[in-house]
Each structure stands twice: as C-alpha cells, then as structure tokens.
Amino acid sequence: MDAGTNALEILTGRVVPLKLGFIGVVNRSQQDIVGNKPMVEALKAEAEFFKHHPAYKNIASRCGTPFLAKTLNNILMNHIRERLPDMKTRINSLITQTSQELLSYGDPTLEGKSNRGALVLKLLTKFANDFVSSIDGTASDISTKELCGGARIYYIFNNVFGAALDSIAPCGNLTTQDIRTAIRNSTGPRPFLFVPEIAFDLLVKPQIRLLEPPSLRCVELVYEELLKICHGCGSPELSRYPRLQARLLEVVSDLLREQQGPTSSYVESLISIQRAYINTNHPDFIGGGGAISDLVKKNEKKRREFEKLNRRANNFSNSSIHASVNGINKDEIHDGSSISDKESSGTRDMISLQNGMNSSSWAQRESFLTYFFGSGNKTDRTILPDQPVPSRNGNFSRDIEDLDKLENMSLNEDTLHLTEREEMETQLIRSLITSYFNIVRKTIQDIVPKAIMHLLVNHSRESVQNRLVSELYKEELFADLLQEDENLASERQKCKTMLDVYRKAFEVINEAM
Numbered sequence: 001m002d003a004g005t006n007a008l009e010i011l012t013g014r015v016v017p018l019k020l021g022f023i024g025v026v027n028r029s030q031q032d033i034v035g036n037k038p039m040v041e042a043l044k045a046e047a048e049f050f051k052h053h054p055a056y057k058n059i060a061s062r063c064g065t066p067f068l069a070k071t072l073n074n075i076l077m078n079h080i081r082e083r084l085p086d087m088k089t090r091i092n093s094l095i096t097q098t099s100q101e102l103l104s105y106g107d108p109t110l111e112g113k114s115n116r117g118a119l120v121l122k123l124l125t126k127f128a129n130d131f132v133s134s135i136d137g138t139a140s141d142i143s144t145k146e147l148c149g150g151a152r153i154y155y156i157f158n159n160v161f162g163a164a165l166d167s168i169a170p171c172g173n174l175t176t177q178d179i180r181t182a183i184r185n186s187t188g189p190r191p192f193l194f195v196p197e198i199a200f201d202l203l204v205k206p207q208i209r210l211l212e213p214p215s216l217r218c219v220e221l222v223y224e225e226l227l228k229i230c231h232g233c234g235s236p237e238l239s240r241y242p243r244l245q246a247r248l249l250e251v252v253s254d255l256l257r258e259q260q261g262p263t264s265s266y267v268e269s270l271i272s273i274q275r276a277y278i279n280t281n282h283p284d285f286i287g288g289g290g291a292i293s294d295l296v297k298k299n300e301k302k303r304r305e306f307e308k309l310n311r312r313a314n315n316f317s318n319s320s321i322h323a324s325v326n327g328i329n330k331d332e333i334h335d336g337s338s339i340s341d342k343e344s345s346g347t348r349d350m351i352s353l354q355n356g357m358n359s360s361s362w363a364q365r366e367s368f369l370t371y372f373f374g375s376g377n378k379t380d381r382t383i384l385p386d387q388p389v390p391s392r393n394g395n396f397s398r399d400i401e402d403l404d405k406l407e408n409m410s411l412n413e414d415t416l417h418l419t420e421r422e423e424m425e426t427q428l429i430r431s432l433i434t435s436y437f438n439i440v441r442k443t444i445q446d447i448v449p450k451a452i453m454h455l456l457v458n459h460s461r462e463s464v465q466n467r468l469v470s471e472l473y474k475e476e477l478f479a480d481l482l483q484e485d486e487n488l489a490s491e492r493q494k495c496k497t498m499l500d501v502y503r504k505a506f507e508v509i510n511e512a513m
Helices: 030-034 040-053 057-062 065-104 113-136 149-168 176-187 196-209 212-231 242-276 287-326 336-373 396-407 414-417 422-472 475-481 486-512
Strands: none
Touching: 030 113, 040 057, 040 065, 113 149, 113 212, 113 242, 113 422, 113 475, 149 212, 149 422, 176 196, 176 422, 196 242, 196 422, 212 242, 212 422, 242 422, 242 475
C-alpha cells in the first residue's frame, strides 16, 4: 500500500460488510525474503506497525497474523464440534457392523488350543439345531420364494406320492382275455357254478404290487430332500473350517443312508403284507352281493335305455305306416281285401316286436340266475360251426395235432364273442378288483408317509446330534478339523484391523467433544 493511504474503511467493514469481518496482516516483502528475515522478527515488526500506525492503532488487537491464525482455528473447531455427533454416530455404526462381521468368522474367546474342544462342540450343536429347525419349519432364515425343508416333505407326501397312486388304474393292465384266462385256470378241468374266489386272488395280487414302485420312489424323494436340508445348514463361522464342514456333511449323509435301507425294506414289506392276505371281509369292500347288485342296476339301466330306443323306433314305424295309408289311391281304398291284408300284416309285425322285447327282458333276468346256478342245458349265444365227429378208428397222430392246435389257440376270439354269463363274470371280477384295490391304495397312501416319518425323518432328527458328537468330538481330530481357510483367515485379520482403527477414531472424537 502506498504511503499516505490506509485500508481502515475496508478493514472495519464499511465498504464491503462481511459476516466474519476482515483481518489485516503485513506480509513479508521481497527484501525480507532476500535478506532471510526470521519469522519472529517479521511478526514483531508486524505488531509494531499496527500498534504505532495512526490509522490502525485502534484496531491493532484485531489485526496481524497471530490473530488471523487464532480466528481460523476457532472457526475450524466450531465446525468440527457441529459435525462431531454425526461422525460419532457413523463411526459407532461401523464399529457395530465390523464387530458382527468379525463374530461371523468365529468367536474370539474360543481361539487357542485350550478352547478347541469347546469350539468343535459349539459348531456341532449349531449344525444339528439348524438341521432340526429346518425340518420343523422353525428356522430363522426360511425362504419365502419356494418350499423348503419340512414343507417340501409335506409336498412330496400329499402331492407327488398321492398323485402317483391316484394315477394307477385298478384294472388298467388287465384285459378281458387275462380275466377269462384266470377264471378258467382257477377251475382246472371242472366246470363251475360260481365265479371262483381264487381267480379274484390271482388277479388282485399283481395289481397291489403296482403300488410298490411309487412307494419306494417316495422314500427316495424324502431321502434326497433331507440331503438338501443337510447341505443348506452351513454358516459363515462353519465355513472357516472346510474340513469340519465336509466331515459334518459326510456323517449326516451316512446316517440318512443307513436309515433309507430299513425304510425301503419296511415299505416293501407293507406291500407284501397287503398281498399276503386278501381280506374280503373288510367293511369297505363291496363284496360279491354288492358287486352283483351294482351289475343288476347297470344292466337294468341299459335295458330301460334299450326299451326307450325300441319305443322310439316303433313310433317312427307306426307314423310311417300311417303316412303310407293316407297316401293310398281311392281305387285301392275300395279294395277291402288289400286293406285287410295290410292291417293284418302290421298287426303281426307289432306282436312280433313286442314278443322280441319281452324275450330280451326275460333273457337278461335269466342271465343272473344262470350266473349263480350254471348254464345248464342252455345254449350260448355264440354259435359254433358244426364240427365233423372224428371216427373212433381215425388217425391218432391227427388227434395229437388237433390237441396241439387247441393249446396254442388264442383267446382273442373268445374275448370278442363272450356269452352273457361270461360278460357278467368279467364285469363282476373287475368290480371286485377295483373295490379292493381302492381299499389297499387308501391304506398305502396313509401308512407309507407315516413309516417314512418314523423310520427316516424323525429318527434322523433325533439322533443327528448324538451321531455328530460320537464321530467328531475327539481330541485327536481337533487340529485337523479346525484348519482355517487361508482366504477367510486373511479376511478375518483385515476385519480385526479395521475394528481397531474405528475404535481409536471414536476415542479421539470423544476427547474433542
């Protein structure tokens, strides 16, 4: 600043008013820099300047480099004090997060050789508890996107297994030829008055065996689901020790595999039990009387429908005759003999049709009596062509050939041309098989899930912790099982270092406040 001038108006804020005001300082001149004038002397000269200057002596206490430094320091400290609460809260949050992350890598209180047993026992117990809670549906991290754990087992029992059993048709693989063959084979060379019960046993037992594959598949699905639950029971703390985690999965898998065999055997025995004794006295079994009653109702319904169709045909025939009579020429009307012949012919047709209907109804009623008491001397509906009677002195070799042809004869023709009694016997056997098969299917659908839960699921969840302790809680295994993963160990050390830094920063902030 030139001599004779001053900046008093500016320094006092009269020209440009500022919130914090202006602070005047005397900077080092170029001569002071060249002469290496010490800072102490420069500050002393600055103070003397403001103290003795006629314009600045009244504001000398608010000028100079020391006052500027003090003012800036106060501004900075006030700003820090305003921001410290937020900084303190943030650092405290970082300390909490880092501490939780460090705990996920392992409890520091259990480090050291003397605490290896306690650490192994803790990890075994936590794994077993996670396995049980996943089955029971009480786990803290249950998925909301898909079924898992015990809910999957329930789905297997009620949806997969139930649908597999319902898809099996009781008589789906039984043809009419199979049923007729079983009936004939069960009577030997003798004729029969009633449908032999042994034929029903021969046919229903193979049908019951159809329930075995889906039952065994249900055991496999539950076993696989338990393995999935086992592999999903890991934790960050357990992942520090890959060898221990692998051994845990191995022991639990062996336990499940040991129980799968007895469970499958028991399910097979359940099917064998149902096949061993066919209880036709079961209260839900339709029985012979019930089956016959159903057949009677069905045939009666068919007869009524047949009669209804016949009545429609008769009405159509009568209307046609009436139309033709109305269309006769006048010359023909006077011909009395012609009209008489037509009327007598129409009357005979109606009587013949009614007699046919009555004979059809009687034949159906007679068929049920024939079923109980045999065919007697009644001729079957299937008329066989006349066969030449072989001569008593005929060629014996030709008789042998005819017998061989009879043995190799297919029954397809018989199935297509059954007598009324044979049709009724076949329908009766099908009805009995369906009724008894449904009873067994209902029993299997109820007892197989119970057997799986008892022998596989509940046994595994109750004995998993004891098995883990007995197999892995051995002092000679601690050193091998507790070998940490190198990557996790480095992450754990890094986390510990960051936690120390955050804690020191928190202490500094507390001192500043």
